[in-house]
Amino acid sequence: MRYYAGCDVGSTYTKAVIVDETGAICASIIRRSKINAEVSSRLAMEACVEQVEGLSSTEDLAYIVGTGYGRNRVPFAHENVSEISCHAMGVHVTDPTVKAVIDIGGQDVKGIAVAPDGTVKNFAMNDKCAAGTGRFYEAMARSFEMTLEEFSSLSLRAKNAIPITAQCTVFAESEVIALVGEGKAPEEIAAGIQMALAKRCFVMAKKAGAIDHIALTGGCAKNEGLKKAIEKVLKIRMISLGVDPQLMGALGAAEFARKKGGKA
C-alpha cells in the first residue's frame, strides 16, 4: 500500500493528514504551531506517521504536499500548493456537493468558490490585518479570561448582541474591555463579537461568489456560536462536514499528493 500526505502549516496550528491509495484518511493530527515552520511540520508529520502501521518515517510516504503559510518551509514536501486550492479540494473530497468554502484561519479569512472538480473557481481573502480571523477571536477570548472553548459557547446563551464597532483587533479588544467594565452581559458582548466576525465572513463569501452549499473550514469552524452567526447573516445553513473542518487544508494537500504521486 502506498500512502500520501498533506501538511498544512498554519500560523496558529499545524495539521497533517495521511491518505491511502483510495483517498481514505489513515491518520491525522492537529498541533499548535511552533515559531519555526520546519519544526512544526516535522513534529506534526512524525506524529501522524506513527499512527499508520507499516510507516516508520516520512520517507516511507510516496508523495507529500505542503500547504499553509509555512508551505515553503516543509523540508520533506515534494511540492507546495496554496491553502486556497487545498481547502477547496479537501472539502470537495469530503462532500462533493459543497460549492463554496469560508475558511477562517489564524491570520486571514477566505471565501472560496469551488468548481465541480474541486478546483478553485474564484476566491477572496482579507490580507491586511487580523480583523475577523482566529487571532482576533483569541484576543477576544483573552479579554474575557476564557479558553477558546468556553468563549465559543458563551454567545449561545445571549438574548441580544451588543454591536462591536471596531474592526481592528487591537481597538476591538479595547472596546470589549470597556464594555465589560460597564457591566454589560458577557454573553451579549460575545454575540456582538461573533456577529462582527460573521459579517466579515459574509463579505468574503459574497466577493468570492458563494451563493449556497457553503461549508466552514479552519479552526474557527468548530465554534458553534460563530457558525450560527454566519448562518444568520448569510441566511442559509452551513453544510456540516463529516471530517474535522480544521483538517480540510491538510486533507486537500494529501489529495493533491495522491493525484500527483499516483501518476509518478
Place this chain on the structure above:
Amino acid sequence: MRDLKHRVFFERLLDDPKNELTEAALAAGNLALGYSCYFVPEVLLNLAGCFSLRLRAPGIADTSIATYYMSEKTCMYARSILERAIEGGYNFLAALISTETCGVMHRAHEHFEMLDLVKDVNDRFFVSHFDAPFVTKDYALAHYERQLKKHLLDRLAETYGVDVSEEALFAAIEKHNRLCGVVSEIGAFRKLPNPPITGYEFHLIELVSECCPHDLILPFLEETLEELKTREPDDKPPYRARVVLAGGENDDPAFTKLIEDCGAFVAADRYCFGSLPGREPIEVREGETALSAIARHYIETNQCPRFMNPEKVHGRKQYLRTLADEYHADGLIVQQMKFCEYWEYERMYCQHVMETEYGLPCMGVEKEYVIASVGQLRTRFQAFVEALETKKLEREG
C-alpha cells in the same frame, strides 16, 4: 539562465535616488529635475544640461512626519516622497515639476514649497505645478501644451537659462526616442514563449531608465540588449502562467519578483512607472512643432484612469486585452496603492469588465508603498496562478 551582467549594478542604482550615475551627472554640472507622473513629459526634462528623475523613496521605513502633514488616509507613495524630501533625500534637485494629476501627490509637492524643502541648500530650486486634462479634446490638448510651455519650459529657461528652442526640443526627442527604442526592444523579448528575460529583470531595466540620467544609463541598456540577443533561457520556462501586471504606482521590483516567485511570469507592465505606455517613440507629424507633438504624444498614449471621456475609459480595457494577446498572458493582476484616488475605483471596475466582457481572469491587489508582510500576498498570487493553470489545462483539453 545565466545572470544578466548588469543586474546587480541596476539593483544598486535603485537603492537610492542619488546613485552613482546621478552623482556623475551632477558633477558634470547637469540639473536634476524631479517628477512623479506620466503627465509630466519625461522628454522635456532631458533637454541639454538637464536630466529627469522619476521620484522614488526606496527603503523608506517610516513616514511619521509626512503623515503629520498629510494625514494617514492618503497614498503612502506620496507620503514617502515627502518624508524622503524632509529627510533631505532630494536636496540635489534643481526643480520639481508637478501636475495636478493625483490630488494627494500634488499636496505632497506643495509641501516641498510650504516647508521650504531643498530651498535651504539651493535657493534657485523651484516647484512648478500645471494642470493636466481630464479629456482628450482639442481644446484640452491646446491647454496642456500652453501649460507645458508656461510652467515647465519658461521656468527652466528663466531660472537656469536652459535652451528650450525648437532645435533643443527636437534634439531631446531624438535622444528620448533612442532610449525608448532600446528599452522597447528589450521589453519585446517578453513576448516570446520562453523569454530570455524575467519580468523582474525588465522591471529593473525600466526603472533605471526612469531614475538615472539617460546619457549615462543608455550604454548599459544597449549592452544588456546585445546580451539578451544571445542569452539562452532555461530549456523549460520556470513559470506556470503569464500575467499582465496593471494598475497604479509601482516602483518596487520586489513586488514583481514576488509574483514571479509564485509561478507567474510578468509579461507586460501597464502601471505607473511601467513601460506600457512609456517607451513608445515620439512621432512628430507634419505641421506639428516639437512641443505640440510632445503634448499630443503624452495625451494620446496616456492610460491614466483620470481620463473620463468614453474613448479613454473603454480604450483602457481594450489596451489591456491587446497587451494580454500580444504578450500571451493568461491573466491580469491589477494592483493599487491604498487610498489611490483613481485606481481605487478603476481597479474594481477594471476587474469586473476584464473578466466579464474581455474574458481575462483577473485578480485585484491593494498594497502599501512598502510591503512589509508578504505571506498573505504570496498565498493569493499562488492561488491565482493555480487557478490560471487549471483554466489553461482545461482549454488545452
